[in-house]
Amino acid sequence: xxxxxxxxxxxxxxxxxxxxxxxxxxxxxxxxxxxxxxxxxxxxxxxxxxxxxxxxxxxxxxxxxxxxxxxxxxxxxxxxxxxxxxxxxxxxxxxxxxxxxxxxxxxxxxxxxxxxxxxxxxxxxxxxxxxxxxxxxxxxxxxxxxxxxxxxxxxxxxxxxxxxxxxxxxxxxxxxxxxxxxxxxxxxxxxxxxxxxxxxxxxxxxxxxxxxxxxxxxxxxxxxxxxxxxxxxxxxxxxxxxxxxxxxxxxxxxxxxxxxxxxxxxxxxxxxxxxxxxxxxxxxxxxxxxxxxxxxxxxxxxxxxxxxxxxxxxxxxxxxxxxx
Numbered sequence: 378x379x380x381x382x383x384x385x386x387x388x389x390x391x392x393x394x395x396x397x398x399x400x401x402x403x404x405x406x407x408x409x410x411x412x413x414x415x416x417x418x419x420x421x422x423x424x425x426x427x428x429x430x431x432x433x434x435x436x437x438x439x440x441x442x443x444x445x446x447x448x449x450x451x452x453x454x455x456x457x458x459x460x461x462x463x464x465x466x467x468x469x470x471x472x473x474x475x476x477x478x479x480x481x482x483x484x485x486x487x488x489x490x491x492x493x494x495x496x497x498x499x500x501x502x503x504x505x506x507x508x509x510x511x512x513x514x515x516x517x518x519x520x521x522x523x524x525x526x527x528x529x530x531x532x533x534x535x536x537x538x539x540x541x542x543x544x545x546x547x548x549x550x551x552x553x554x555x556x557x558x559x560x561x562x563x564x565x566x567x568x569x570x571x572x573x574x575x576x577x578x579x580x581x582x583x584x585x586x587x588x589x590x591x592x593x594x595x596x597x598x599x600x601x602x603x604x605x606x607x608x609x610x611x612x613x614x615x616x617x618x619x620x621x622x623x624x625x626x627x628x629x630x631x632x633x634x635x636x637x638x639x640x641x642x643x644x645x646x647x648x649x650x651x652x653x654x655x656x657x658x659x660x661x662x663x664x665x666x667x668x669x670x671x672x673x674x675x676x677x678x679x680x681x682x683x684x685x686x687x688x689x690x691x692x693x694x695x696x697x698x699x700x701x
Contacts, residue, residue: 390421392432393425399463404507415459418444430473435626437464438481442622447527447549450484455481479638481627492645493652495679502631502641503575511619512627515581515593519646522570523654523667525549526643527621528552529570533608534584543571548669568669587611590619656686 396416403409411443422440423432437460445456457477476540485491499520504515518529528546536544545567584592590611599605599617624641632640652667661673670676682690 385505386640390429390467390474391425392420392423392427392429395429395467395472395474396420396463399466402466411455412459412462415456415658416463419460419463429467429475432473432475434478435622437475438478438622438626439620441477442620443444446621454483457481473645478626479636480620480629482638491648493679493683494641494647494649495646496653496682499649501518501647505631510579510583511593512631514576514583514662515619515624516628516646517575517579518572519643520650521572521576523609523647524570525625525647530593530619530621530624534589535582535590537592539577539580541571542573542577570669587613591616593619593624595619595623646680648681651676651680655680656682660667 386521400409400413400416403412412546419437419440422444423436441453441457441460444555445453448456461477464474467474497673499516503516514533515529518524520524522529524546525548528548531547532544536546538544546569548568580592590613591609594611594614594616595618596616598615599610605617621643628643629638629640634640647668654667655664659667661676664676664680665671665673666677668676670679
């Protein structure tokens with residue numbers, strides 16, 4: 378008869394042990410290899426010696442975002458699916474532990490439809506009384522700059538040009554100024570984004586006299602033992618920079634109507650902004666300048682005019698006397 382192995386139970390199970398037990402339960406070598414990357418790196422990020430029961434759902438989401446948030450869609454979905462299988466396996470066996478939060482959702486493939494919200498919907502959401510000033514400012518800034526969420530979340534107060542209503546950002550795929558390891562942000566070629574009156578009104582209220590550190594910060598200090606870059610901490614309050622995962626969860630909280638994970642995505646502000654500019658007559662070249670896309674075909678994917686805009690355009694083809 379095979380020897381029965383006594384497995385650790387309850388709070389005695391560490392993150393690393395949970396990952397090893399899960400991987401040992403898999404039969405296919407290819408699955409073990411692929412799932413091992415996701416479970417292993419996530420365990421390292423969470424802290425391998427921690428009790429699994431002490432890990433919160435949000436920490437799983439944050440780990441996924443930090444490790445694969447900027448990876449290709451297929452990579453994100455594969456790693457997320459592996460971690461979801463791991464946490465589900467633990468739950469089925471009665472182990473106390475976290476699960477993948479709803480806001481860390483599976484991503485649609487690049488050729489699928491990302492919604493462009495109406496300008497009225499954007500304005501109404503930002504105007505809601507229960508929405509915190511931090512979220513109002515972030516969402517308005519994303520909409521007016523047409524920038525990527527990670528670009529705006531990475532901005533510090535020192536970067537802001539209030540008079541010119543602009544600031545430099547480290548863009549996706551930014552080129553380095555010099556080929557060497559460990560480049561700081563200043564070693565990258567930065568790009569400029571521009572905002573308008575809505576953001577200009579909200580920013581001073583949000584900052585409340587702060588003159589340095591991240592523009593968007595959490596409402597509390599980092600947990601003890603959590604390693605945070607000095608640039609990502611407000612030197613006056615000690616609050617940490619708001620992460621992409623936290624920002625996405627907050628937006629989902631205010632827009633989900635069919636349960637957690639069904640709300641808007643931060644990227645929809647970029648789609649909506651460029652669509653509305655296109656509907657107002659902005660040329661392809663101007664949209665490329667605003668979005669900082671290098672290829673016209675990439676901008677075309679973002680331009681999704683509303684049925685009303687297409688109907689208005691079609692009315693130009695009506696007989697000459699139809700408008701009399």
